[in-house]
Amino acid sequence: MRGPLGEQPDESGAHLKDGAPAGSAAALALDRTWSDPPGLLGWFCAINHKTIATRFLVTTLAFFALGGLLAAAMRLQLSRPENGLMGPDLYNQVFTMHGSTMMFLFAVPVMQAMATYFVPLMIGARSVAFPRMNAYAYYVFLAGGTMLWIAFAFNSAGDAGWFAYPPLSGPDYSPGKRIDFWAQMITYTELAALLEAVVVITTVFKLRAPGMTLGRMPLFVWAMLVTAFAVLFAMPAVMLSSTALLLDRLVGTHFYNPAEGGDAILWQHLFWFFGHPEVYLIFMPGLGFMSAIISTFTKRPVFGYTAMVLSLIATAFLSFGLWVHHMFATNLPDLGKTFFTAASMLIAIPSATQIFCWLATIGGGRLVLRTPMLYALSFFFILVIGGMTGLMLASVSLDTQVHDTYFVVAHLHYVLIGGAVFPLFGALYYWYPKFTGRVMSEKLGKASFWTMFVAFNVAFFPMHVLGLQGMPRRIYTYQSGMGWDGLNLLSSIGSYAFAFGIFLTLANAIRSRRAGEVAGPDPWGAGTLEWATDSPPAPPNFHRIPVVHGPYPLWEVPPAGAPTHVAGLSAGIREHLITTVIDAKPDHRTTFPAPTPWPFVAAICTTILFTGLVFTPWAVVWGTIPVAIALTIWFWPKRAEVRRALAVEKAS
Amino acid sequence: MKRLAVVLALSALAAAVLAATPTPDAAHQVFEPMGPQAGHIGQLWNLFVAICAVVFGVVLAVLLVALWRAPRAPHTAPGDVSPLADPERRATRRVGLGVGAITVLLLVLVVASVFTDRAIARLSLKDAVSLEVTAHQWWWTVKYLDGEHVSDRVETANEIHVPVGRPVIVQLRSDDVIHSLWLPNLAGKRDLIPGRTAMVTFRADQPGVYRGQCAEFCGYQHALMGLLVVAETPERYQAWLQAQRQPAQPPTDAQAVRGRTVFESTACAMCHTVNGTQAQGKKAPDLTHVASRSTLAAGTLPNTREALADWIRDPQKHKPGTNMPAVPLSREDLDAVVTYLGSLR
Numbered sequence: 002m003r004g005p006l007g008e009q010p011d012e013s014g015a016h017l018k019d020g021a022p023a024g025s026a027a028a029l030a031l032d033r034t035w036s037d038p039p040g041l042l043g044w045f046c047a048i049n050h051k052t053i054a055t056r057f058l059v060t061t062l063a064f065f066a067l068g069g070l071l072a073a074a075m076r077l078q079l080s081r082p083e084n085g086l087m088g089p090d091l092y093n094q095v096f097t098m099h100g101s102t103m104m105f106l107f108a109v110p111v112m113q114a115m116a117t118y119f120v121p122l123m124i125g126a127r128s129v130a131f132p133r134m135n136a137y138a139y140y141v142f143l144a145g146g147t148m149l150w151i152a153f154a155f156n157s158a159g160d161a162g163w164f165a166y167p168p169l170s171g172p173d174y175s176p177g178k179r180i181d182f183w184a185q186m187i188t189y190t191e192l193a194a195l196l197e198a199v200v201v202i203t204t205v206f207k208l209r210a211p212g213m214t215l216g217r218m219p220l221f222v223w224a225m226l227v228t229a230f231a232v233l234f235a236m237p238a239v240m241l242s243s244t245a246l247l248l249d250r251l252v253g254t255h256f257y258n259p260a261e262g263g264d265a266i267l268w269q270h271l272f273w274f275f276g277h278p279e280v281y282l283i284f285m286p287g288l289g290f291m292s293a294i295i296s297t298f299t300k301r302p303v304f305g306y307t308a309m310v311l312s313l314i315a316t317a318f319l320s321f322g323l324w325v326h327h328m329f330a331t332n333l334p335d336l337g338k339t340f341f342t343a344a345s346m347l348i349a350i351p352s353a354t355q356i357f358c359w360l361a362t363i364g365g366g367r368l369v370l371r372t373p374m375l376y377a378l379s380f381f382f383i384l385v386i387g388g389m390t391g392l393m394l395a396s397v398s399l400d401t402q403v404h405d406t407y408f409v410v411a412h413l414h415y416v417l418i419g420g421a422v423f424p425l426f427g428a429l430y431y432w433y434p435k436f437t438g439r440v441m442s443e444k445l446g447k448a449s450f451w452t453m454f455v456a457f458n459v460a461f462f463p464m465h466v467l468g469l470q471g472m473p474r475r476i477y478t479y480q481s482g483m484g485w486d487g488l489n490l491l492s493s494i495g496s497y498a499f500a501f502g503i504f505l506t507l508a509n510a511i512r513s514r515r516a517g518e519v520a521g522p523d524p525w526g527a528g529t530l531e532w533a534t535d536s537p538p539a540p541p542n543f544h545r546i547p548v549v550h551g552p553y554p555l556w557e558v559p560p561a562g563a564p565t566h567v568a569g570l571s572a573g574i575r576e577h578l579i580t581t582v583i584d585a586k587p588d589h590r591t592t593f594p595a596p597t598p599w600p601f602v603a604a605i606c607t608t609i610l611f612t613g614l615v616f617t618p619w620a621v622v623w624g625t626i627p628v629a630i631a632l633t634i635w636f637w638p639k640r641a642e643v644r645r646a647l648a649v650e651k652a653s
Numbered sequence: 654m655k656r657l658a659v660v661l662a663l664s665a666l667a668a669a670v671l672a673a674t675p676t677p678d679a680a681h682q683v684f685e686p687m688g689p690q691a692g693h694i695g696q697l698w699n700l701f702v703a704i705c706a707v708v709f710g711v712v713l714a715v716l717l718v719a720l721w722r723a724p725r726a727p728h729t730a731p732g733d734v735s736p737l738a739d740p741e742r743r744a745t746r747r748v749g750l751g752v753g754a755i756t757v758l759l760l761v762l763v764v765a766s767v768f769t770d771r772a773i774a775r776l777s778l779k780d781a782v783s784l785e786v787t788a789h790q791w792w793w794t795v796k797y798l799d800g801e802h803v804s805d806r807v808e809t810a811n812e813i814h815v816p817v818g819r820p821v822i823v824q825l826r827s828d829d830v831i832h833s834l835w836l837p838n839l840a841g842k843r844d845l846i847p848g849r850t851a852m853v854t855f856r857a858d859q860p861g862v863y864r865g866q867c868a869e870f871c872g873y874q875h876a877l878m879g880l881l882v883v884a885e886t887p888e889r890y891q892a893w894l895q896a897q898r899q900p901a902q903p904p905t906d907a908q909a910v911r912g913r914t915v916f917e918s919t920a921c922a923m924c925h926t927v928n929g930t931q932a933q934g935k936k937a938p939d940l941t942h943v944a945s946r947s948t949l950a951a952g953t954l955p956n957t958r959e960a961l962a963d964w965i966r967d968p969q970k971h972k973p974g975t976n977m978p979a980v981p982l983s984r985e986d987l988d989a990v991v992t993y994l995g996s997l998r
Contacts, residue, residue: 088973089873089874089875089876089973089974090873090973090974093872093873161870161872162870166830166831166869166870168829168830168831168847169830169831169870169871169872173829174790174829174830174872259846259847259848259849260847260848264848265831265846265847265848265849266846266849296732297732298728299723300726300730300731300732300733301732301733301734301736302732302734302736302737304736304741304744304748305745305748308748330833330841330842330843330844330868330869331844331846331851332843332844332846332849332850332851332852335770335774338770339766339767339770342763342766342767343763346759346762346763347759349755349759350752350755350756350759353751353752353755354748354752356712357747357748357751357752358748360712360715360716360719360748361741361744361747361748363716363719363720363723364715364718364719364722364723364744365736365741365744366723367723367724367725367726367730367733368720368723368724368725368726369725369726369727369728369730370725371728378716378720381712381713381716382713385709385712385713386709389705389708389709392701392705392759392762393698393701393705395766396697396701396762396766396769397766397770398693398694398697398766398769398770398773398841399694399697399698399701399766399769400841401694401840401841401842401843402683402691402694402698402837402841402842403683404841404842404868405833405835405842405868405869405870406868468683469682469683469684470681470682470683471681471682471683471835471837471864471866473835473866473867473868473875473876474868474870475870475875476875476876477876478876478877479876480877480953483681523729524728524729525728525729526728526729526730526731526732527732528731528732528734551734551737552737553732553734553737555731555732556731556732556733556734557734
């Protein structure tokens with residue numbers, strides 16, 4: 002029986018509605034509907050947020066490993082004075098690649114990968130918003146990162162540092178293609194970051210399960226939301242500055258050339274207007290991991306929910322007001338710099354608020370000292386030291402002594418590794434069951450943690466002292482009469498032990514995939530929604546969309562007679578419930594797009610355009626044509642899909 | 654027990670590597686201030702370290718007490734949401750108190766920092782020595798601007814002589830990319846930015862040799878871009894300045910005369926200046942009194958005959974990427990040039 006538009010009655014379960022428990026016919030139909038297609042072609046069509054996020058996560062962790070190898074190479078070179086292992090040409094590429102890889106290809110994207118995996122699970126959604134764009138963003142990121150590393154393999158990696166100050170990075174002092182590749186990679190991977198931010202914001206605002214008001218959202222989701230907003234404001238600054246640099250190099254504009262009316266300092270303002278928030282883009286998700294882990298392993302809600310949320314927002318706002326503290330050694334007016342001292346120190350207040358709230362949580366809870374909690378606890382030691390040295394860098398006159406020395410290298414690793422990497426490792430141990438269905442080995446986990454914790458301090462604490470002894474950053478070697486030999490050797494030894502600690506976690510993850518204890522839905526007795534579903538979750542995440550009555554749905558007993566879930570979405574097509582932004586009241590239904598290879602193809606075309614631009618400005622002309630074609634096909638409405646949607650409407 | 658062994662082993666390791674470190678030749682320590690500017694910063698540093706250490710200690714102590722006192726739970730136990738209904742007044746008060754204390758301490762630090770900036774800006778510049786330092790990839794030009802006549806101006810490279818007790822005003826310029834001048838014992842660093850001028854002031858109160866360094870990444874040889882500040886008594890400083898104002902002494906012995914001829918007739922003279930000769934190149938360090946300096950190649954090599962010969966023979970070996978080319982000279986010519994340069998005191 003055909004409908005008025007010729008639509009076919011649907012055989013694949015359109016008449017089935019969701020809301021039935023796992024194992025029912027409707028649940029099976031849901032699984033089928035939200036699955037990615039099988040086979041090799043299916044691999045390129047995949048848009049399920051868990052599939053894409055897992056690939057994204059593995060990719061970023063691979064970049065982390067590569068960046069770590071570069072760090073190991075640098076520590077080998079610096080382990081003794083006048084070491085001939087690397088010359089300046091290679092060393093400059095290596096430290097540029099280390100910084101760029103860690104900042105652009107690991108630290109921010111790994112957080113976005115975690116967000117796109119866990120935000121939907123934590124808010125009771127079946128997908129991220131814009132799943133195809135999510136896939137496209139991942140492929141763009143993958144291509145951008147790969148391009149940078151291929152350039153490195155061909156001796157063409159950037160060699161002006163991850164900060165790439167002109168005129169050194171300009172056409173006069175860095176001829177060749179090295180900086181072109183580097184600048185283009187920035188624009189590229191930040192495009193992916195912007196798209197991911199849009200995905201996360203929309204997911205959080207519109208796809209929350211009914212009843213999950215903004216005030217009941219897990220702090221992890223808040224952290225990811227605030228981070229996504231900060232990405233939205235920070236990344237355009239660096240994309241603008243890197244594009245202007247590329248224009249200076251490619252077509253002879255003079256944005257940064259003082260001889261032609263440009264300004265070398267302009268870059269620094271634009272770069273650090275991005276670069277300082279960048280640090281908080283890495284740090285704030287870490288705060289989200291901390292809140293999730295601490296609440297679960299103290300068996301109680303995090304103390305001071307409102308204060309925690311406001312602190313996150315305050316951190317994000319303030320992070321845009323202190324970029325000049327990277328430029329205290331320039332000739333900006335002294336009084337002006339003082340304002341940035343105050344702003345930089347101010348950010349310690351929200352950070353302290355969160356730290357004290359966690360301490361209150363630990364003090365008022367029942368403790369579980371498992372590996373994820375150990376990683377979270379190390380934050381209080383490492384990050385607090387990093388925060389303290391941060392205060393020293395915020396002071397104009399103190400900064401003029403320690404700026405651009407190994408003191409800063411120590412500081413930034415304490416902040417980024419203590420504030421993001423240790424919590425991230427905790428998060429990987431904590432959520433590993435949600436990826437694989439198994440728990441990681443506790444014994445190996447503890448061994449890895451203690452090795453990492455001790456080795457980290459052995460590797461990085463001596464750098465504070467080296468900086469105070471006059472050792473500048475970014476030097477490929479040092480002379481033996483400087484008095485830096487011993488501490489550098491100690492630091493190198495520590496860094497290798499640190500790498501070994503990370504390796505233990507890697508080995509643990511590989512081993513536990515097969516041999517780990519089977520987790521079940523909720524191995525930790527946790528309180529948030531991602532633990533309400535299977536480990537790993539079925540393709541639609543939840544067979545029954547939960548109705549939320551409090552911030553810790555799994556710990557709370559819903560009021561008598563209140564609904565526990567909603568039902569009535571089609572199991573045969575990708576229907577999703579859209580809720581209101583503040584109260585998460587059911588608003589309307591929408592249909593999500595089906596898997597397609599076109600995001601992948603569009604990403605390839607974008608890559609050709611961007612890579613072509615490194616070689617000729619004419620790539621703008623011919624390179625946009627395939628991009629336009631791919632995007633057109635991607636967005637072209639499909640008659641069959643419309644028919645199916647109509648059939649579902651008629652059947653209901 | 655095992656942990657104790659680990660701690661002991663680590664301490665032994667740390668002690669061993671520290672003992673293996675030779676003492677440095679020239680001072681370049683932030684916290685051995687030799688003048689008022691670095692001195693003010695040193696005091697501020699002490700205040701920061703004291704406050705931060707106390708706060709860190711308190712946070713750690715609170716954490717350890719909380720960890721020690723909190724009851725343990727099995728990891729699968731469900732959570733207790735009763736705190737959601739309970740306002741937890743005591744914890745609220747304590748957190749509020751903590752945040753309040755932090756805010757006050759931060760205010761102390763901000764005020765102390767601003768007053769330090771002021772103290773640094775207020776260095777009396779009466780009777781100051783005026784210098785201009787221009788940074789290049791990867792060396793420094795130093796010009797002395799004092800004197801009644803233009804001819805009194807002195808140009809040298811990679812070595813600054815200053816009189817003890819007199820303030821010094823340094824104008825900063827860059828010839829190519831961004832560099833940063835850092836004299837840890839004397840003052841904080843200041844960037845040298847092409848297209849802009851900057852200034853730094855300091856005073857050395859103790860005679861001595863202090864090492865300075867480029868602190869902003871500037872390309873291949875950022876690592877080996879040092880300079881020396883020689884702080885000496887006013888009399889010795891004046892004598893040095895007078896000597897620097899003289900043109901180069903014409904060589905007397907035959908080998909040095911030959912060296913001068915070679916110097917003037919090969920690539921050397923394209924880039925280097927020796928006042929009083931035909932060598933007037935402006936691309937590279939002024940060599941009029943090169944023998945009076947203690948290092949070569951911006952603090953890279955000691956100024957000895959062997960090091961100089963080796964440097965001229967193959968500069969890329971010592972500073973890969975340096976703009977000085979290897980000059981092909983016969984053995985005799987090289988010896989002659991080295992002798993000649995050695996006579997330029």
